[in-house]
Amino acid sequence: MPISGSRRSDYRSWGGTVAGEHLVYRPRSLADARAALTATGGASVLAYGNGRSYGDVGLNPGGRLIDCRGLDRFIEFDRQTGIVTCEAGVRLADILAALCRPDPDGSGWFLPVSPGTRFVTVGGAIANDVHGKNHHREGCFGRHVLGLDLARGDGSVLSCSPQSQPDLFAATIGGLGLTGLILSARVQLRRVVGTGVEAEDIRFAGLDDFFALAAESEAGWEYTAAWIDCLATGAALGRGIFSRARHHAGIGVPPPALDPKIAIPFALPLSPLNRLTLLAFNTAYFHKLGRRGRRRWVGSYEKVLYPLDKIGDWNRLYGARGFFQFQCVVPNTVARDAIAELLARIAASGQGSMLAVLKTMGDLPSPGLLSFPMAGASLALDFPDTGAPTRQLLAALEAIVVAAGGRLYPAKDSVMSAETFRRGYPRLPEFLRYTDPAMSSGFARRVGLDNRLREAA
């Protein structure tokens, strides 16, 4: 049965700042997905997962999209080894719900790495080589991928792994969907002593305290990250709350629900998130831990790993204009100063949001050629789109990151220049040898990764 696509204009980036018309295919089987990939039409094509990328990395305006959410079947799970094989559209939330139920003693299989939302697909997690709060312990998602089946625009399907087609495998991990269509993948889950966690939140007064806490927590705590009060200036610059957690032996908690309890039904024309509410929230949040400034608790990992997943479509809170997300990583040698400079610039602008996250990253290498993480410190935050002022701020932050020898995260980005991308990802020339000429994306064209641009260069 031939598969046909439909013209749609409702595929948008998670930040809401990128939209466009796409010819969309919604395959329900791997065979249909392959047919969609090779369907004639001339226009370039890109896999679309669950739409959680903030910018244009998951979109292909004017071209074709293969919506992989119908490729949601598990293929095999070995309960002894913890190796799961599934189609690319299975979400991390589905793996948690189906495979990560605790045994009576609380232990169980668990995601080796998870980003800040469990509503991403396995294909998307590989294509963006996502990381999580345990990066200093487990590295990127790509480290735990044992193999994948990749369909190419020429009709072939290649089994890639560190052993077979290792170069194409390395290019596909973090390859932003540009090496072909990931059909299925084999992922090594991780055994934990308890699916529940023991967690601690600690208030800190500034960046030096943050880095001290991060260093102190590295050995004993597998999940670490800090919330930063991005409005604080002067002596309070970089103040925030450090959160650390670890799986707790004997404590089993069932997986969280697949659908959020609260949902934001539509985007308001004006965002309720503005300077005033931001100031009120940040001040209150910074003081939430009371006089002691420290709180310890034991319970579900949902609060530690997925605080935002509780609110469905939370991105709509930013209103109809949407928002930008900025995430960078800067190397350890300059991390303290570069982060201070970024925070000072943000605080001076008065922009920024409640969600500012600072985290140190470890030095575990990823197999991916274009993987984002590197040893250093990573800062992530949202900026409501107010037009020119927001773009000017983003450009200023980008310049600071480039000067510090850092890089920006394609999965979050909508604005970085081709030059910034090229400088941040030194293995780019190697990567370009493995791209599939049938694939492209809004991001690829913007930063000069598109094949035609490559040939012209």
Place this chain on the structure above:
Amino acid sequence: MTLTAPSRSPSSSPSRAAIFGANSGIAVAVARRLAASGARIVLIGRDGEAIAASARDLLVRGAAEVVEIAGDFAAIGTTGDIVERAWTAFSGIDLALIAYGSLPDQAALEAAPDAVEAMLSLNLASPAVLALHLASRFETQRSGVIAVITSVAGDRGRKSNYLYGAAKGGLQRFLEGLRHRLYAARVQVLDIRPGFVATRMTEHLPRGGPLWAEPDRVAADILRAVERRRAVVYTPWFWRVILGIVCALPRPLFHRTSF
């Protein structure tokens, strides 16, 4: 220690389920929920490859055992054989879900009425005959559930879809009678009436808006109705209200509407 483990009550979930039309979007969602509770499941459908992929998926999701049966429900003469094979797979069935059907293009059928026969056959005659084959077995077993997906379209004939509505409305009457017949044998007959569900069957319709439901929500409603031994379930629930109003509209008013 396990902190909490609610929502999983294996005792109330049928341990042997047979799903006729196992590739339909709603059927897949029901099967996944059954698998999570450890059920043994028979999948019957036309597309063998899709059935096989679904079987593997259900095993990973926790199904104790899955049996695949290839069958084409448009060939009504074969439904007796299909039921026989499904019944013997696990020596009996606790929940039989009849989930197949096709959503025809009303205008195309009006333009070419000869195609109506095949549509009525697949949406009315076939499930009725299949349910009759099941009924005698359930009658002897004296327990179990026959659940059939009809549609809100069967509640009142409307110009936009009265041919499909005729098939589904006919099926509703059939189930009403079958329920009467099987009451004495304590066999539940459930008439499932979904509204707009985002599945492959509705792929060609413009989607979105508050009336559309995801298959998993419908599946949850179906299993709750099975648990509560209901006769008819509208899913999502608001369709009961909507159809109550539609059916109550006086004819002169109704005829002026265009839906």
